[in-house]
Amino acid sequence: MKLGIPVIDEILEIPSGKVVTYYVDPEVEGEVFLMQTLHENSERYKCVLVTTSMSPMVVRNRFKEFGWDVNFPIVDAYSGLVGDISDEKYFVKDPSNAEELNKAIENAIEENDLVAINSLSTMIDLCGEEIVKYFKSWRDLAIVNDSILVINFVAWPYDERVINTVIAHSNVIVNVGGIHHRVILGQYYGLVKVDWTDFKRKSILFKVVKPGGIRAYIPKILVTGPYNAGKSTFVHAISTKAVSVDRLGTTVALDHGHVEYKGFTIDVFGTPGQERFDPILKILGEEAMGVIVVIDSTKPEDFPRAKEMLEKTTKFGLPYVIAANKQDLPNALHPEEIRKMMNLPADIPIIPTVASKGEGVYDVLDALLKILMEVGV
Numbered sequence: 001m002k003l004g005i006p007v008i009d010e011i012l013e014i015p016s017g018k019v020v021t022y023y024v025d026p027e028v029e030g031e032v033f034l035m036q037t038l039h040e041n042s043e044r045y046k047c048v049l050v051t052t053s054m055s056p057m058v059v060r061n062r063f064k065e066f067g068w069d070v071n072f073p074i075v076d077a078y079s080g081l082v083g084d085i086s087d088e089k090y091f092v093k094d095p096s097n098a099e100e101l102n103k104a105i106e107n108a109i110e111e112n113d114l115v116a117i118n119s120l121s122t123m124i125d126l127c128g129e130e131i132v133k134y135f136k137s138w139r140d141l142a143i144v145n146d147s148i149l150v151i152n153f154v155a156w157p158y159d160e161r162v163i164n165t166v167i168a169h170s171n172v173i174v175n176v177g178g179i180h181h182r183v184i185l186g187q188y189y190g191l192v193k194v195d196w197t198d199f200k201r202k203s204i205l206f207k208v209v210k211p212g213g214i215r216a217y218i219p220k221i222l223v224t225g226p227y228n229a230g231k232s233t234f235v236h237a238i239s240t241k242a243v244s245v246d247r248l249g250t251t252v253a254l255d256h257g258h259v260e261y262k263g264f265t266i267d268v269f270g271t272p273g274q275e276r277f278d279p280i281l282k283i284l285g286e287e288a289m290g291v292i293v294v295i296d297s298t299k300p301e302d303f304p305r306a307k308e309m310l311e312k313t314t315k316f317g318l319p320y321v322i323a324a325n326k327q328d329l330p331n332a333l334h335p336e337e338i339r340k341m342m343n344l345p346a347d348i349p350i351i352p353t354v355a356s357k358g359e360g361v362y363d364v365l366d367a368l369l370k371i372l373m374e375v376g377v
């Protein structure tokens, strides 16, 4: 079998009984690799896709965006999570139950030539790191059944043990990473010489405001996050002026806010949270310089969705911070608990907020601005 990936296909043919892992930097959109491998092989081989990170409908739409058909069955290990019933033949009722998920994957390996898993990282987020203990048995089963397992693994900073297990039990690892480079259009300024001390070179975009003068200019900060987390409320709380395109209390297009703050002029764009708007999410994310992910601190079941949205919007290696919203509600999780559950790096700010009362919202902005200034906007 070939992976269907340019250049790699020239040098590599995959025999049956192997595990192939796409090892993807969180800031890169790596999902398409797994999709392309499926597309390449679905006519010739018996394929199946196990989805834990998006609904089958969204999977089909994604494939359609590339002009590809979904002519293979989907094991729906997503709908159960958001309380939906599934139309798919294969349905995992409770994807956060590691044993149930494992059973479904074992069946898939026994019945197919190629089993694609999207994604192992979501499974870890849902079931805990114990899920990787099944990884070796999947490989053994693939050998016995002459099948091939292709896995999408987004390399969040998991426990080293987890990473090592994934690496050790993968026969092939394709690394998908990011090149940290950004083209900036517009006006900028920056120090180029200071002759008595070291200094960090950075370029700062600016706008001239009348009246007002020079403002450091941030053309786009994206506010994203799961449905009903408080994104629109957040955008309104930090903005001098803001409009939202909402219907029946949910955002159907976008929120747009203009922020004048500490010498900055910033345009803030809030995304809808519902999955059916994901196609415009991509467009809204284009050219953003930083991302604020608003989450409802009382809804850990939505954290994987938050990460999925983050994975999409940070594909260019954008700085991001987390607003741990709805801290006024009982059972709100503390930022450090959230960090653990979401497997977020230690240096990512997670800031408690009550957007509906405006509490903490400027702390979030400060944290993001600090990172933006460090990396040099």
Ligand SMILES: Nc1nc2c(ncn2[C@@H]2O[C@H](COP(=O)(O)OP(=O)(O)OP(=O)(O)O)[C@@H](O)[C@H]2O)c(=O)[nH]1
Binding pocket: 225, 226, 227, 228, 229, 230, 231, 232, 233, 234, 249, 250, 251, 252, 271, 272, 273, 274, 325, 326, 327, 328, 329, 353, 354, 355, 356, 357
């Ligand atoms: N208790 C509490 N409620 C909040 C807070 N922030 C927002 N809300 C409420 O949560 C609900 C959803 O807020 P929105 O700002 O519309 O959420 P959203 O993320 O924009 O929602 P979608 O655009 O539909 O995804 C509203 O009823 C808000 O009043 C908060 O900090 N605490």
Ligand SMILES: [Mg+2]
Binding pocket: 231, 232, 233, 250, 251, 255, 270, 271, 272, 273
């Ligand atoms: Mg909204």
